[in-house]
Amino acid sequence: MKLELMKVIVKSVSWGDRTEILKDGTLKVNKKELLEHVSDEENLKSIDAEIALPGESVRITPVKDAIQPRYKVEGGGQVFPGMVSDVESVGEGKTIVLEGAAVITCGRIVGFQEGIVDMSGKGAEYTPFSKTCNVVLVFEPKEGIEVYAYEKACRLAGLKAAMYLAKCVHEAGVTPDKTETFEIPPFARSMKEFPGLPKVAYLYMLQTQGLLHDTYVYGVDAKRILPTIIHPNETMDGAIVSGNCVSACDKNSTYVHQNNPVIRSLYERHGKDINFVGVIITNENVTLADKRRSSSFAVKIAKMFGVDGVVISEEGFGNPDADLIMNCRRAEKAGVKTVLITDEYAGRDGASQSLADAAQEADAVVTAGNANMIIDLSPMEKVIGFTEYVNVIAGGFDGSLKPDGSIEVELQAITGATCELGFNKLGAETW
Amino acid sequence: MTYRIVHYINQFFAGIGGEEKAGTGPESKDGAIGPGMAFKAAFGSEAEIVGTVICGDGYFAENMDGASEKILKMISDFSPDAVIAGPAFNAGRYGTACGAVSEAVSKKLGIPVVTGMYPENPGVDMYRKGIYIVETSDSARGIKDAVPAMAKLIMKLLRAEPVGSPADEGYIERGVRVNCFQDKIGAERAVDMLVKKLKGEEFRTEYPMPVFDRVAPAEPIKDMKNAVIALVTSGGIVPKGNPDHIEASSATKYGTYSIAGVQSADEVAYATAHGGYDPTYANTDPNRVLPIDVLREMEKNGEFKKLYDYFFTTVGNGTPVANAKKFGTEIGARLKKDGVDAVILTST
Known part of the structure; x- marks a missing residue:
């Protein structure tokens, strides 16, 4: 399977009469058309759109998801299959990518539990979305609407907006700034390639604990899947989308699924140090039987591949630590070497143990940082969204929001700060 | 301003005597004594050793609580801004005393304190979580390296400057997890680590697994x-x-x-x-x-x-x-x- 990502570099965003990219890298967006495109009168009382650019004195909260604008121009299917497009398989052909741009969704979801994105200042160092030029959608729900319907409406509107932007840019005529090609041949061939190099797969754990802890694969709630094989290129076309934002630091936004850095890093070493043969997706359900079933099944697929090693990435913390450790232990027992990516909850003072489960076999762990670390966020000139929830979001506490608009929170509240796909440079050391 | 520092040492470094004088009880003297002279030189005009508190290692080991209390009183009588203890090198009882005094100073007086020990000194395991212990060699020959490192660290604490990593500052790991930006993103670090693990090369985990408490369930209710x-x-x-x-x-x-x-x-x-x-x-x-x-x-x-x-x-x-x-x-x-x-x- 071969996919070409045709990247159009976005350097700024502004409103205009037509949605297109200018020669200087400015993404012009017809706001009215965008809002009409994503409107959902049945569920949403209002949707507004704002722009937030890197370096601006802007705070966005509560953030639900971040999505990179993409649109398929060749090959089967369309981006975000099963969500806002048909269910046909993706991952082949050509896809337009608005690199440097993101759609951010923001609004009251269940009342609390969402993230913060600061476009400048200290908080900006920790979130990936301070570096992107953002079109922010702000939602107000219809009165009396069920929270589940509201959550879904917000999720779909974000995906629609991202697809709309890339589609318009494509239709307005654009020459990509660069093209990246990703290809892994069918198993019958790939298994014979690069003799002498170890075969490696990626065990990709998806958060599936329930409302605001969900992930969708081709529109299917990942709680209901058995672990399965997915081609790495499918993720680049939005086959996996986020349905979660609780403890925003370590939940994978759709953007990081589309740009999964583990997949990129494995591709980079492919043919040099390893033979990257595929991706196994698994879930993080809450019952012990589910955990055992999924873990056993996922490791069985790794054994069927006959891989020598796997990278295992976690999503979330606490309960999913049990899935992570179970996957590690079973894989190592099966003779498959593992490296785990997690983050830590070591307490505000860093003195507590960091995980809720542990195993001797887990001797190779990469950490994305201690999410309990306290961070002070200075006041911003402009707030997009609503700060009144800051005291009760995960990572906030009584008194987090100060009268002058500054915020003292755990890193936990910063969107994507300790992403366990290893998206950031943040780590932790023992001092 | 010149910071006021009190130095804690044992009977040996105070020149009172060796093992035969280890039973010496706590005493307090004005100014610097023994290794305190080296600290005095290291501090220059920024800080001054205003007093030295001495206790025999044997006395301390046998009267830990009482001795600690007396020593703490003697220290606080000097109204110090900070305390240094030792260095104790690989002397076990001295290390334990330095650790205990340092911990008490930190907890009860709430002022900066630094001690120094050889990593295998039993005092290290007992006290490193709560205090800064500068790593020293195993014998007093290492005083030349220990003093500048301890002096530098205590001055940082006094000036409320951020304290760096154990490797940068020379203290022994306290077991505290601290966030740091690395050179590469996490995913690249993970793939690097896997490649090394598969090749059988040495790699370093970023999070050594903790050992968990296991609690035995209580007996079932009979009645x-x-x-x-x-x-x-x-x-x-x-x-x-x-x-x-x-x-x-x-x-x-x-x-x-x-x-x-x-x-x-x-x-x-x-x-x-x-x-x-x-x-x-x-x-x-x-x-x-x-x-x-x-x-x-x-x-x-x-x-x-x-x-x-x-x-x-x-x-x-x-x-x-x-x-x-x-x-x-x-x-x-x-x-x-x-x-x-x-x-x-x-x-x-």
């Missing part, structure tokens, strides 16, 4: 009809409004609330403060997490004697194990004191 049962939950059910502001995640506290006379955890009076699960079902009927209704029924039917008058609640969501352990110990002690026979612990 259920006469048992007092308590409800404890990490599911975050609190009186509506969350009066104690228990955090939605990373709880720093638990709540204790009376349920005397309460027949049901209804949705009018109770709700969850938990931020880690879908609160809809818990808020519709909080009995689902805190089953007061069912327990009252069983109590009425005489299936057990009494539902304890209070419930304890916290949020088990990203809550550090150290906090959870502290809550558990306190709650357990209170239940035991009040004669509770068994606990129903509900999670989510």
Whole structure:
């Protein structure tokens, strides 16, 4: 399977009469058309759109998801299959990518539990979305609407907006700034390639604990899947989308699924140090039987591949630590070497143990940082969204929001700060 | 301004004598003595050793609590801004004394303190979590390196400058996890590590696995009809409004609330403060997490004697194990004191 990502570099965003990219890298967006495109009168009382650019004195909260604008121009299917497009398989052909741009969704979801994105200042160092030029959608729900319907409406509107932007840019005529090609041949061939190099797969754990802890694969709630094989290129076309934002630091936004850095890093070493043969997706359900079933099944697929090693990435913390450790232990027992990516909850003072489960076999762990670390966020000139929830979001506490608009929170509240796909440079050391 | 520093040393370094004088009790002298002269030189005009407190290693080992108290009093009489202890190199009793004095200074006087030891000194394992112990060589020959490192660190603490990593500052790891930006993103570090692991090359995990406590379950209740049962939950059910502001995640506290006379955890009076699960079902009927209704029924039917008058609640969501352990110990002690026979612990 071969996919070409045709990247159009976005350097700024502004409103205009037509949605297109200018020669200087400015993404012009017809706001009215965008809002009409994503409107959902049945569920949403209002949707507004704002722009937030890197370096601006802007705070966005509560953030639900971040999505990179993409649109398929060749090959089967369309981006975000099963969500806002048909269910046909993706991952082949050509896809337009608005690199440097993101759609951010923001609004009251269940009342609390969402993230913060600061476009400048200290908080900006920790979130990936301070570096992107953002079109922010702000939602107000219809009165009396069920929270589940509201959550879904917000999720779909974000995906629609991202697809709309890339589609318009494509239709307005654009020459990509660069093209990246990703290809892994069918198993019958790939298994014979690069003799002498170890075969490696990626065990990709998806958060599936329930409302605001969900992930969708081709529109299917990942709680209901058995672990399965997915081609790495499918993720680049939005086959996996986020349905979660609780403890925003370590939940994978759709953007990081589309740009999964583990997949990129494995591709980079492919043919040099390893033979990257595929991706196994698994879930993080809450019952012990589910955990055992999924873990056993996922490791069985790794054994069927006959891989020598796997990278295992976690999503979330606490309960999913049990899935992570179970996957590690079973894989190592099966003779498959593992490296785990997690983050830590070591307490505000860093003195507590960091995980809720542990195993001797887990001797190779990469950490994305201690999410309990306290961070002070200075006041911003402009707030997009609503700060009144800051005291009760995960990572906030009584008194987090100060009268002058500054915020003292755990890193936990910063969107994507300790992403366990290893998206950031943040780590932790023992001092 | 010149900072005032007190130096703690043993009888040997004070020039009183060796093992035969180890029973010497605490005493206090003005100015610097012995290794204090080297510190004096290192501090220059920025800080001054205003006094030296001395104690025999044997005396300290045999009278730890009493000696600590006396030494602390002598130290505080100098009104110091900071304290240095040792360095003790590989002397076990001296290291233990330096560690204990340093910890007491840090906790009770609340001023900066630095000591120095060889990593295998037994004092290291006992005290490194709470204090800065500069790594030294195993004998007094290492004084030339130890003094500048200790002096530099105590000055940083006095100036309230950020303290760097153990490698940069020369102190022994305290076991504290600190966030640091690395050169590469996490995913690249993971793939690098896997390649090394597969090649059989040396690699370094970024998080060595902790060893977990295992708690043996208590004996089952033999006489259920006469048992007092308590409800404890990490599911975050609190009186509506969350009066104690228990955090939605990373709880720093638990709540204790009376349920005397309460027949049901209804949705009018109770709700969850938990931020880690879908609160809809818990808020519709909080009995689902805190089953007061069912327990009252069983109590009425005489299936057990009494539902304890209070419930304890916290949020088990990203809550550090150290906090959870502290809550558990306190709650357990209170239940035991009040004669509770068994606990129903509900999670989510």
